[in-house]
Amino acid sequence: MTHEAGWAHAPGALRGPSWLRPPADANELVPLLWSRTARKGDDGVLSIGGVTLPDLVAEHGSPAYVLDEADFRARARAFREAFADYDVYYAGKAFLCTAVARWIAEEGLSLDVCTGGELSVAERAGFPMERVEFHGNNKSRAELRRAVRLGVGRVIVDSFEEIARLAAIAADEDARVSVMVRVTPGVEAHTHEYIATAHEDQKFGFSITAGDALEAVRRVEAAEELDLRGLHCHIGSQIFDSSGFEVAARRVLALHAQVATELGVAMPEMDLGGGFGIAYTTQDDPAEPARLAQEMTAIVEHECRALGIERPGLSIEPGRAIAGPASCTVYEVGTVKDVALDGGASRTYVSVDGGMSDNIRTALYDADYSCTLASRRSEAAPVLGRVVGKHCEAGDVVVKDEFVPGDLRPGDLVAVPGTGAYCRSMASNYNHVLRPPVIAVRDGSARVVVRRETEDDLLATDVGDF
Incomplete structure (x- = not known):
């Protein structure tokens, strides 16, 4: 049964789904979910098309759609x-x-x-x-x-x-x-x-x-x-x-x-x-x-x-x-907070610098996504997490349920696979947030195929009252 305020408030929503199991190693990728060239090095850094995501973010910023x-x-x-x-x-x-x-x-x-x-x-x-x-x-x-x-x-x-x-x-x-x-x-x-x-x-x-x-x-x-x-x-x-x-x-x-x-x-x-x-x-x-x-x-x-x-x-x-599988979205973690749940359990809320403006599917379709720490290796035990956006909505959720490293912290990069379809296509400027770029990667090089919006873009259609 759904709640009038949305699925996130429904009974049982504070527990993970029955199909989700704690991984033996939260650093490992599940190949089925990622594009063919996705790799993690021994240092835990994720690369797509031979380009590491920390290097890509250093040049192009975050969030960004990474197209293999x-x-x-x-x-x-x-x-x-x-x-x-x-x-x-x-x-x-x-x-x-x-x-x-x-x-x-x-x-x-x-x-x-x-x-x-x-x-x-x-x-x-x-x-x-x-x-x-x-x-x-x-x-x-x-x-x-x-x-x-x-x-x-x-x-x-x-x-x-x-x-x-x-x-x-x-x-x-x-x-x-x-x-x-x-x-x-x-x-x-x-x-x-x-x-x-x-x-x-x-x-x-x-x-x-x-x-x-x-x-x-x-x-x-x-x-x-x-x-x-x-x-x-x-x-x-x-x-x-x-x-x-x-x-x-x-x-x-x-x-x-x-x-x-x-x-x-x-x-x-x-x-x-x-x-x-x-x-x-x-x-x-x-x-x-x-x-x-x-x-x-x-x-x-x-x-x-x-x-x-x-x-x-x-x-x-x-x-x-x-x-769909050809792209992932990379975000930077802004805040991390642990929320106590009933029965002594807790959930880690990971706030990133995007959200429902770049991926509306979770809020619109109750869609499920996965994610991984993309910028380093963690030795911490996995904890039940929820990746949420920066928008002024309780339903601004990117990944409803996933086990993430227990030491996830601000400044880390988190990547969400399977975002190539209906994410950029359905992206919006909700809360006047700028739409991310699409960066194509191949053979160790990256190029912008859709540039990041600017505030000038955002204000270009606002004729004002001058």
């Missing part, structure tokens, strides 16, 4: 190679900047955007527009017109209004636009309510069961300016169980077959979306891309055989699974 370029590229390649006969679209909403868009292009992936802002990054990066797809449940006329003029590869339509709007814009621009129809197959993904996106009662797509999806297909097919490519579904995020994809594929392929039978239209494509989970803590067990490809392909081929139809060309949209 080799790891990011390796994960992108792994999806491209495992899903070799699919179109693989990197979901830019996870994290996007000009450098990342160029890496994605160089690794042979396509790009999924969902706003005009994300589209502008793709344009700036020189990303091949025929390899871009445009999502969103409320694309403006200006955004759609820009997409048509740039020649994006396909637009995923999400409402009857958008179908009419896009057809009118395409006619005005004397263009023919490739279209996918976003459908909701009524699947309850085993994930947080706010990131489960295929059940009926939510804002995305056309309902299959209510008949809206079939009607949307009819309207797209009837519009001369629109080229119907197929159906698109997405069942949610941070998903480990392929059973949700199985049910979704069955229902979407049934509609695919119905369209061919009733409308006489053979749609050449189908997009299964993304949502592949990553390991944030030791309780997570993500599947490798090769296994995902094998299982998802088998599901689709089985359903196609049962329906007596040819397999359409398939697409997927990994985002978090590529960007």
Whole structure:
């Protein structure tokens, strides 16, 4: 049961979760949680891409997102190679900047955007527009017109209004636009309510069961300016169980077959979306891309055989699974306090120089994270800790539960893995805190790919009252 003031105040919140166990050595890394080049030396100092975090902070300050370029590229390649006969679209909403868009292009992936802002990054990066797809449940006329003029590869339509709007814009621009129809197959993904996106009662797509999806297909097919490519579904995020994809594929392929039978239209494509989970803590067990490809392909081929139809060309949209593990966030410890709990126990509260403005996921989704001391080795016994931010909110928590060295002190650096997805993307200026930079590291060198905000940036939109 939750508390009206938030999960941190709920009964039992002052105890660690049942899956969390004290480590034998709090200095050791859990490789599953970190990017491929993460290492700790005998001195306990953490390095990423051959760059030590104390050196990185000395040059670029803290907090900072540390992006392991080799790891990011390796994960992108792994999806491209495992899903070799699919179109693989990197979901830019996870994290996007000009450098990342160029890496994605160089690794042979396509790009999924969902706003005009994300589209502008793709344009700036020189990303091949025929390899871009445009999502969103409320694309403006200006955004759609820009997409048509740039020649994006396909637009995923999400409402009857958008179908009419896009057809009118395409006619005005004397263009023919490739279209996918976003459908909701009524699947309850085993994930947080706010990131489960295929059940009926939510804002995305056309309902299959209510008949809206079939009607949307009819309207797209009837519009001369629109080229119907197929159906698109997405069942949610941070998903480990392929059973949700199985049910979704069955229902979407049934509609695919119905369209061919009733409308006489053979749609050449189908997009299964993304949502592949990553390991944030030791309780997570993500599947490798090769296994995902094998299982998802088998599901689709089985359903196609049962329906007596040819397999359409398939697409997927990994985002978090590529960007998430490729980054960590490094913070400097400001204060440490021990809080006495019931029964004689205690918790160590570690306050760092960031918080919910650079990682809102803990407060928003009740997400779990891990952390490690990154600037030295400790011989102290591990204690139950909570890493909290500097914001004026009791729910400003970065890591809810983790065992940290008992001698953690101000000036230490703490690193949190798995922050590459939806942390910088969802960052804010709450309490007028400046958003951190993104520092890409590789082969012993570091470079800024997104600079730290300044107070001038912060005040630039404040027109004042002069």
